[in-house]
Each structure stands twice: as C-alpha cells, then as structure tokens.
Amino acid sequence: MSHPDLRQTVIEALLEVAPDVDASALDATRAFREQFDFDSMDTLSFVIALHQRLGIDIPERDYPQLLSLDGTVRYLAAHLGSARTTP
C-alpha cells in the first residue's frame, strides 16, 4: 500500500472513531490528544479501526507511536509489509 493510500486509510479510521472531528483542520504532526481531546477509549477504538482496515494487530506497548497522523503512517509503513495479514 502506497503512503498516500495509507494516509487516507488512517484518516478514515480516525473519522470512524471521532466523526465529530474536522478532518480539514487536521494537523498531521500534532498529537490527536492535543487536537481533539483523544482519550484512552479513542486510542483503543482507533487501533481497532486500523486492525479492521489493515489486518494489523498493534500491541499496546506501541500505542505511543500512534500519537499523531504522521506518527501513525510512519509506524504502519514500517510494520505493514511482512506483518500484514490480509483481512
């Protein structure tokens, strides 16, 4: 999956978790928590939404790498290849 596609997938997952978020005002480098008050429930739902779309099972210890849009895309790009199981 190319990076632009991956980015789009992450944004879709984010909007599924937080439909009240304004995607056009999204700052790719800032933490979701700062931008939209993301809490632990949002983080877990986000990880589940990514799992449903990409088949990736992200361990809890890696959650700190998913703080922002850029961070999430970077993490997924690095982990998808071999770890990916097609849903």
Added chain:
Amino acid sequence: MESATLTEWLVKPGQEIKRGDLVASVETSKGIIDIEIFEAGRIDQLLVAPGTEIPVGAVLATYAPAGGEPSPAAAPPIATPAMRAVAAPSLRPTSPAMPPEQKAAAPPEARVRASPAARRRALELGIDLSAVSASGAEGAITLEDVERRAAAASTPPADTRSAIAKAMSRSKREIPHYYLATTIDMRATLAWVERWNAAHAVTERLLSGALLVKSVARALAKFPELNGFWLDGRFEPSREVNVGVAIRLRQGGLVVPGIPRANELTLTNVMQQLQGLVRRARAGRLRQSDITNATITVSSLGEGGVETLYPIIYPPQVAIVGFGSIVTRPWHAGGSIVAAPLLSATLSGDHRVSDGQSGSQFLIAVDRLLQRPEEL
C-alpha cells in the same frame, strides 16, 4: 423532554424486522436517538412523516408481530433532561380492540406551523422552530424564515447545557449529599490489565475504566441503599444494577447513557458496552436502549485530569461514584514506601437514604474487588 422530531425511517412498509433492528431516528434535546424494535414481525404502516414533531408515546407506525395481528407502535418516552431514562418499549403492541387508525395520535397541541421544507432545513441546522419568527401564510414558518434565523444566530446547541443545568440544580436543591473519599492502590489492577492486553487481540483489549464500572456494579450487591431512585418522597431500591456512565462530549457537555445489569456482564462485555456507548454518544446517535434506567452513575476523569472529583447525584438516583485520574505517588506498602499508581474514589450519597457508614463500607468493597481483577 416531552416531544421529539422524527428525522428518518430506517424501515419500509412490508419489511421483515427482527428483535433489535433499528426502525427510526428521532431528534431529541440529547441528539438523535435510534429507536429499536423489541419484537420480530413485519412493518405494516408508517404513520408519521419525517420532520414531524411527535409527543412522547405517540404512535409512529404499526407492525404485525411474527404470527400475530398488526399493532400500533409508539414513540419512545424520551428521557427527562436529567438523563433519567425511561424503559418503556418503543414499539408496543396494544389491545386488538383498538384499531391502529384510532391510535394514530392527534398532532401535538403546541405544534409550530411550518412548511415541510422549513422543517427539514431547521432540522439540518439544529434550529428550534419555536424560536423562528414566521412570515408565511397563517403564521407558518417558511424556508426563508429558517435561513434568516440561521444567519442571525450563531447560537451553540444549548440543549445539553440546559439539561445539565436543570438536573444539577434540582440535585443541589433537593438532595442532602454526603461525600466520602478514599485512595485505591491500582498496582494489581493495572498490572493485570497490561497482562490481559498483551495476551489478547485488539478487539478484546480492556481499559481500566471497564474494571471500575464492574467493581462498582459488583460492590452494590451488598448496598441496596445506594442503588435505585428517590421517587415521591421515598426510596425505591432497584433489583437491577444499571450503571450510568458520564461521557464527555468533545464539543463540551456530557451525556450519561447506561450499561444495564452491569453486575451480570463479563468484563469483556462491559468493555464492549462502554466502547459502543462512547462511540454512539460522541456521534450523537445514542440508541433508545442506551438511555437505560441508570440506577447509579459512575463519573471517571480518565487520564490527564486532577486527582479527585466530588460529583453530585443525578436525580432521582441516590448515589454517584467519582474516579479521579490515576497518579503515581508515594505509597506505604509492606513496611516500605513505594511509588504506586493511585486512584481516588469518591462516593456522593443521598443522606435521605443512606449514611456515611454504609457508603464507607461500599468504597472499601470497591477497593477489595479491584485488588483481585482476575475475579471481576
């Protein structure tokens, strides 16, 4: 809350329905609520058009229960602003002696006259039609009136705030609160959750919030005086433990949907229920069954907040439990001082029903349960 507006039908006449299907959406002061059906059957007639304001209890549609006669379906009794919910079924068969036509309720008395287009637009914009000045024939509101009102007022949706104001003013006015606080060592709970989550797929992971809800629900078994309602000057204990959960909305304010019979659910189930409630609450799409008859409320600050909160009771409930943010602090354990994650747990109780002594024992029971998370 005495009326609602039908926004959308999710079924068609003749459509087969099964228990739990969503049949319609209504707009209320709490946002849009999806109405579920509690019986299988086939939709007969839809009696109300989208955009229509309907009083609580009005007949919306008729359906034939599987293997039975067509019967009228009623609008849900929408919860009061206190978020106290009302458990009556949304679509209930009535006696066959009453033909559906007669049950098709008369339009509400105070209905505002407005063109269908105006009504639809007002719904889209979240504008209360009663606040719009009419320019149409016979005092009807036109589409232009709605647009004008929308342009003039950039009023934020004040409904959530006014609902909170109403319920909390009543609480402070009527309920003689007492407040208790304790500190719970969360080392065992958090370590167990971490182990659980490392061993389970993302879809089965837990948050400590689910354990807090479950421990409160379980601990209530021995404290019936904290679980129920104060109604008509006396306490009505509840056999069911339905835990209301205060959910913060990103745009401000909160809603308090509930988890029915939380004491009987597994931790995984409590977690799934919590996830569903948060998702639907924040999307403004709570279901009728989410607005369950909460018999007690849990308010949890989550991460990054202050250590302690002193919540006030949602009438007509008689107790509310507050959990602060978990903080790492020095803690005395086994003869030494260690750094431990600590949770402040508070109970606000209604002194007309319970005393500090039983409230204190209740918080101790919650603490004990959290020390043995594997048994929750």
